[in-house]
Amino acid sequence: MRDDVMAVVDRGAYPDAVTPWERESWRAAVRDWVDGHLAERGLGVDGPLRVRLRPWSVLVRVPVTGQRAVWFKANPRSAAFEGPLTAALARWVPDQVLEPLAVDAGRGWSLLPDGGQLFRTVLEREPVDPREWESLLGQYAGMQHELVAHAAEIEHLGVPSARTADLPEVFDRLLAANPALGPDDRARLTALRPRLADWCAELAAVGIPDTLDHADLHDGQLLRPAPGRFTFFDWGDAAVTHPFCSLRVPAERARDHYGPEVLPRLLDAYLEPWTGNGRTTARLRRAAHLAWRLSALGRAASWGRMFPAAPGTAPGTAEGAAWLRELLNEPPFAG
Known part of the structure; x- marks a missing residue:
């Protein structure tokens, strides 16, 4: 995700929520991490990001060239288990859950495929x-x-x-x-x-x-x-x-x-x-x-x-x- 990629930000009912998204250094680290995992698959970002900021998560829809979008999610430290749990569930009950593309347990980050319709x-x-x-x-x-x-x-x-x-x-x-x-x-x-x-x-x-x-x-x-x-x-x-x-x-x-x-x-x-x-x-x-x-x-x-x-x-x-x-x-x- 290059610096010049546009982002549409949704704060919902929480306009004053404090999240890591406000820090440029954090956004840059996210861009590098997502770009790296996409590049491993021969993929790249294609279009504006859609960012949902809430007090409990940062969720980013990342459009990808030639296929469905992927989703980046950041959890607070108290819910950083979500990525490792999602990966473990994909091993234990693979037909029931999404399998993450990448997980950084230390930072509470996950990269997930698009699973279709809500x-x-x-x-x-x-x-x-x-x-x-x-x-x-x-x-x-x-x-x-x-x-x-x-x-x-x-x-x-x-x-x-x-x-x-x-x-x-x-x-x-x-x-x-x-x-x-x-x-x-x-x-x-x-x-x-x-x-x-x-x-x-x-x-x-x-x-x-x-x-x-x-x-x-x-x-x-x-x-x-x-x-x-x-x-x-x-x-x-x-x-x-x-x-x-x-x-x-x-x-x-x-x-x-x-x-x-x-x-x-x-x-x-x-x-x-x-x-x-x-x-x-x-x-x-x-x-x-x-x-x-x-x-x-x-x-x-x-x-x-x-x-x-x-x-x-x-x-x-x-x-x-x-x-x-x-x-x-x-x-x-x-x-």
């Missing part, structure tokens, strides 16, 4: 049967099941550990560290702590092993290369925790799209790969009910993975506080 784009363009979401959740749960054997390796890559039995301590850390909670909310959450510990113990007793939780599996983090088939990407919010914590985000998006009547079938589609070993449907539904509520901890934690902010600012704390308050709310299905 599921969100498909939803905006044409009617989509809700059974597509059932296929999505069944495929994703099956992948999580395959990754159970790799949970310790995933943690070794730097992915945060939030094991089911340890979630009360995760709650304690998040509550203590969040300055955006008012005294009333803080008191209500503190009073909830004994019940939360009971939920975690009950959930762990079901016997579903901890594995990879994407933690933000919405329609903008999914590719749909073909009807009923999905590719999973964007692992910067991930953690190793109870797998059922993954259900909430996609189920909420589908509910928003089709209405609450889709939830029972989505729940069945997600839980089907976890049947067996004497687990009853009622017990799995109870586990999903508990994990739906506890998933708020993972979402709250992910808002702490930001680039270093300007002095006196605390990006993500308001969003993290909102997710902690979600612990006070009942899930939208019985359990």
Whole structure:
């Protein structure tokens, strides 16, 4: 990417976000790194870059001569595991994820191929049967099941550990560290702590092993290369925790799209790969009910993975506080 390559910059709802993109030396290093990996493949940049700046990532669409664009992504240090995790997933579950073209774990950089259409784009363009979401959740749960054997390796890559039995301590850390909670909310959450510990113990007793939780599996983090088939990407919010914590985000998006009547079938589609070993449907539904509520901890934690902010600012704390308050709310299905 030469110095004279134009860039179209999108800051979204975060015009004041502080990212490394503001530093010319950093941009120059990125240009050299991307150019080098493209040159290894006999490729070069062809056209303006499209840059998306957020407090949690720098994402650059790089047009390439004669083929689909590639994507450069930079994570903050707290989410620098995403590149190594993506590479490892491409080895373990190659048909489910994107395989990175290059990863620099030390700098939190990844270079990824274009994986095709976002599921969100498909939803905006044409009617989509809700059974597509059932296929999505069944495929994703099956992948999580395959990754159970790799949970310790995933943690070794730097992915945060939030094991089911340890979630009360995760709650304690998040509550203590969040300055955006008012005294009333803080008191209500503190009073909830004994019940939360009971939920975690009950959930762990079901016997579903901890594995990879994407933690933000919405329609903008999914590719749909073909009807009923999905590719999973964007692992910067991930953690190793109870797998059922993954259900909430996609189920909420589908509910928003089709209405609450889709939830029972989505729940069945997600839980089907976890049947067996004497687990009853009622017990799995109870586990999903508990994990739906506890998933708020993972979402709250992910808002702490930001680039270093300007002095006196605390990006993500308001969003993290909102997710902690979600612990006070009942899930939208019985359990």
